[in-house]
Amino acid sequence: ETGVTQSPTHLIKTRGQQVTLRCSSQSGHNTVSWYQQALGQGPQFIFQYYREEENGRGNFPPRFSGLQFPNYSSELNVNALELDDSALYLCASSLGTSVYNEQFFGPGTRLTVL
Amino acid sequence: DQQVKQNSPSLSVQEGRISILNCDYTNSMFDYFLWYKKYPAEGPTFLISISSIKDKNEDGRFTVFLNKSAKHLSLHIVPSQPGDSAVYFCAASARNSGTYKYIFGTGTRLKVLA
Numbered sequence: 001e002t003g004v005t006q007s008p009t010h011l012i013k014t015r016g017q018q019v020t021l022r023c024s025s026q027s028g029h030n031t032v033s034w035y036q037q038a039l040g041q042g043p044q045f046i047f048q049y050y051r052e053e054e055n056g057r058g059n060f061p062p063r064f065s066g067l068q069f070p071n072y073s074s075e076l077n078v079n080a081l082e083l084d085d086s087a088l089y090l091c092a093s094s095l096g097t098s099v100y101n102e103q104f105f106g107p108g109t110r111l112t113v114l
Numbered sequence: 115d116q117q118v119k120q121n122s123p124s125l126s127v128q129e130g131r132i133s134i135l136n137c138d139y140t141n142s143m144f145d146y147f148l149w150y151k152k153y154p155a156e157g158p159t160f161l162i163s164i165s166s167i168k169d170k171n172e173d174g175r176f177t178v179f180l181n182k183s184a185k186h187l188s189l190h191i192v193p194s195q196p197g198d199s200a201v202y203f204c205a206a207s208a209r210n211s212g213t214y215k216y217i218f219g220t221g222t223r224l225k226v227l228a
Contacts, residue, residue, distance in 0.1 A: 004157065040220065041220055042118070042203050042205075042218030042219050042220050043158070043218045045215045045216060045217070048215075056215060090157055090158070092157070099146050099209050100146075102160050103160065105150075105159065106157050107155060108157055
């Protein structure tokens with residue numbers, strides 16, 4: 001069983017640029033959640049996708065957007081990058097949207113905005 | 115506004131002794147709590163959870179205690195092993211919030227000394 005994978009591992013961008021991060025769900029999982037983990041902080045919920053539809057969003061501006069594909073893989077897009085967007089971005093997949101469905105996290109993408 | 119707080123950034127414990135990690139929350143709507151463990155360069159992995167209808171849940175060496183009146187939970191690891199050295203996050207969820215959203219604390223770095 002393949003776990004959750006994310007690409008790229010590291011990324012350096014400059015302020016104002018756009019970035020796309022990718023996540024492959026664990027086999028059979030139809031739900032993907034994205035989190036931002038700033039240095040010294042816990043993961044913060046960005047949004048969740050269930051069967052290709054957004055199913056909840058945290059306190060992040062619209063320049064953070066996402067997609068989920070028919071194979072349940074997912075993308076996180078961030079436009080107009082700001083210095084504060086520098087963080088570890090984690091995706092987590094699960095079998096459903098219930099809080100009782102265990103979330104399996106990928107290793108994350110470390111984004112640095114200069 | 116930090117709804118889930120882990121006030122101890124780090125903890126060192128001797129191998130074989132008990133590790134106690136603490137977590138406080140402010141939102142009385144939270145009714146499901148989890149602990150995640152994170153090793154460097156890996157995503158968080160689920161450790162143990164507890165529903166608000168219980169005050170204790172045990173899984174092998176790991177026990178989580180919930181004190182609803184104090185809005186406090188703790189994770190006990192007995193006996194502690196060097197492989198337990200990691201960052202531990204507590205997380206909380208309100209099942210009736212309408213979104214599948216975990217609120218994470220800032221983490222406690224546990225170091226188990228051999």
